Amino acid sequence: MRTETMSDVLRERSLESFPALVLNADYRPLSYYPLSLWPWQDAVKAIFRDTVRVISEYDRIIRSPSKEFKLPSVLVLNEYIKPQRYPAFTRFNVFLRDEWCCQYCGDKFKTQALTFDHVIPRAKGGHTQWENIVAACQECNTRKGSKLPKECKMFPIHKPYEPTVYELQENGKKFPPNFLHESWGDYLYWDSELEDGYIH
Numbered sequence: 001m002r003t004e005t006m007s008d009v010l011r012e013r014s015l016e017s018f019p020a021l022v023l024n025a026d027y028r029p030l031s032y033y034p035l036s037l038w039p040w041q042d043a044v045k046a047i048f049r050d051t052v053r054v055i056s057e058y059d060r061i062i063r064s065p066s067k068e069f070k071l072p073s074v075l076v077l078n079e080y081i082k083p084q085r086y087p088a089f090t091r092f093n094v095f096l097r098d099e100w101c102c103q104y105c106g107d108k109f110k111t112q113a114l115t116f117d118h119v120i121p122r123a124k125g126g127h128t129q130w131e132n133i134v135a136a137c138q139e140c141n142t143r144k145g146s147k148l149p150k151e152c153k154m155f156p157i158h159k160p161y162e163p164t165v166y167e168l169q170e171n172g173k174k175f176p177p178n179f180l181h182e183s184w185g186d187y188l189y190w191d192s193e194l195e196d197g198y199i200h
Ligand SMILES: [Zn+2]
Pocket: 102, 103, 104, 105, 106, 107, 136, 137, 138, 139, 140, 141
């Protein structure tokens, strides 16, 4: 077991592998896909603000000038948050809805090989929203360019729509745990909501 000062800790990248799982006040994860994980810094702040209780800890100890404590691994919120019926419009959730399949050629791809396609191109008034964004492989995305589906005879296999949280959870069960876990590695990236003008 190691003891370190807070400034040592802040410099150390390996601490990024100590996220805390966040549970709602009913002890269920706040979200499953992506799993509700907080970076250790946010977890520690929440403990100081007294908005969470620590359920489980890592062996890793950190020390502030006045206090010494173990990094939390599982937290539970003091106040219950009503789960959302509709999931956030994030990159991860779009890929999860489309099950990592290019919606033009129908092949499955790894996250790095997939991108997004505006079915109605932005240049032609298409918006960045659930109903107009599909997962596409690089090749199909390039081939489609900024053409309308009817101009290039490329129509998405499934008409894009806004899924429910339940549908996404069902889709998530079709993947081996490691597949989604590897994607969670980048959860901060995945959690950023898509906005008009943010992707191309
Ligand atoms: Zn494709």
